[in-house]
Amino acid sequence: MADKKNSGIPSVARLSVAPMIDWTDRHCRYFHRLIAPRTLLHTEMISTGAIMHGDRQRFLGHDESEHPLALQLGGSDPRELAKAVRLARPFGYDAINLNVGCPSDRVQSGRFGACLMAEPALVADLVAAMLDASEVPVTVKTRIAIDDGPVPAMLDELVDRSAERGVQTFYIHARAAWLKGLSPKENREIPPLRHDIVHALKQRRGDLSIHINGGITDPTQAARLAQGLDGIMIGRAAYQDPLALAAFERVLMPQQPQASPPDPHHIVDRMAAYAECEAARQGTPLRAIARHMLGLFNGMPGARAWRRTLGGAMHDPTATSALLREAAACIRMPEHVEGTETA
Numbered sequence: 001m002a003d004k005k006n007s008g009i010p011s012v013a014r015l016s017v018a019p020m021i022d023w024t025d026r027h028c029r030y031f032h033r034l035i036a037p038r039t040l041l042h043t044e045m046i047s048t049g050a051i052m053h054g055d056r057q058r059f060l061g062h063d064e065s066e067h068p069l070a071l072q073l074g075g076s077d078p079r080e081l082a083k084a085v086r087l088a089r090p091f092g093y094d095a096i097n098l099n100v101g102c103p104s105d106r107v108q109s110g111r112f113g114a115c116l117m118a119e120p121a122l123v124a125d126l127v128a129a130m131l132d133a134s135e136v137p138v139t140v141k142t143r144i145a146i147d148d149g150p151v152p153a154m155l156d157e158l159v160d161r162s163a164e165r166g167v168q169t170f171y172i173h174a175r176a177a178w179l180k181g182l183s184p185k186e187n188r189e190i191p192p193l194r195h196d197i198v199h200a201l202k203q204r205r206g207d208l209s210i211h212i213n214g215g216i217t218d219p220t221q222a223a224r225l226a227q228g229l230d231g232i233m234i235g236r237a238a239y240q241d242p243l244a245l246a247a248f249e250r251v252l253m254p255q256q257p258q259a260s261p262p263d264p265h266h267i268v269d270r271m272a273a274y275a276e277c278e279a280a281r282q283g284t285p286l287r288a289i290a291r292h293m294l295g296l297f298n299g300m301p302g303a304r305a306w307r308r309t310l311g312g313a314m315h316d317p318t319a320t321s322a323l324l325r326e327a328a329a330c331i332r333m334p335e336h337v338e339g340t341e342t343a
């Protein structure tokens, strides 16, 4: 499978949804897939420990419809990462991504995430071990630096050393991580965005597949930033305004447009059917699914009532899928989904 590993992620991945802990779980990904059929989705970061010692079906299981789908791993031991990759193989992920960008204290105490930027030789060993164990491409998601590390030298060294060992695809969150004194949330907002650094990296390493992430909120901006790069990764904007994913797809993958923009009412019907199956399959409460759908009607008259009704499901363990349909009945569809005022 060497050629598959070396081919990088196919062009289908010009758009991807970022890995987000507690957000991009399997229910969220099922939902996003209904809106954006061709976008590469990422799991939440899963630690090697969770895969080796935890309930693998729970951490790695997913619906077939979620493909193309990348598993993001967190770890700092080459043998453990290789083992996690092997254990994940039967689940059929399309790519395995290494997290070199998360700044949380918990992650730092395990010496993985963003603090790995200080150890590019170790990262190279990690990706080499992962590639050795993997049948699919191994990718890296990183920041541009940590603390006051040199920009862009820190990123350049990490990328060059990882590429030397066979990684072809990099997702760059275009800001530094400040490991002392900022919460993870602040670390996504306070260090300044440096999209220019990502473009400079691609200029220097045109042979690699370079994807830009951080602060991308609308399709026009995405199209501009995508110029000269291989792809765009969207995090919070995809979660908070999920229908926007369809607009991002239209702009970034115009060759294969969806026949028509997704109809949010149709998506509610599909999600209600999914919620029924999940409840029957393993007693999944509606709130575990509905919590990802709060932003579905953003910008449409009735969006507030939708959020309020769905919010009720968060506190009612007996709520059923019927609540989704009831909540959607409050929404009057505008003639055009885009460009309507926010309720």
Ligand SMILES: Cc1cc2nc3c(=O)[nH]c(=O)nc-3n(C[C@H](O)[C@H](O)[C@H](O)COP(=O)(O)O)c2cc1C
Pocket (backbone or CB within 6 Å): 018, 019, 020, 021, 022, 023, 044, 045, 072, 099, 100, 101, 102, 141, 173, 188, 213, 214, 215, 216, 233, 234, 235, 236, 237
């Ligand atoms: C709730 C939340 C959880 C996140 N968890 C992860 C994670 O598990 N792994 C990771 O690499 N990045 C994680 N991130 C960072 C995002 O992947 C992304 O890099 C960041 O939000 C910047 O992109 P955006 O401006 O498009 O949101 C998380 C972000 C958020 C908001």
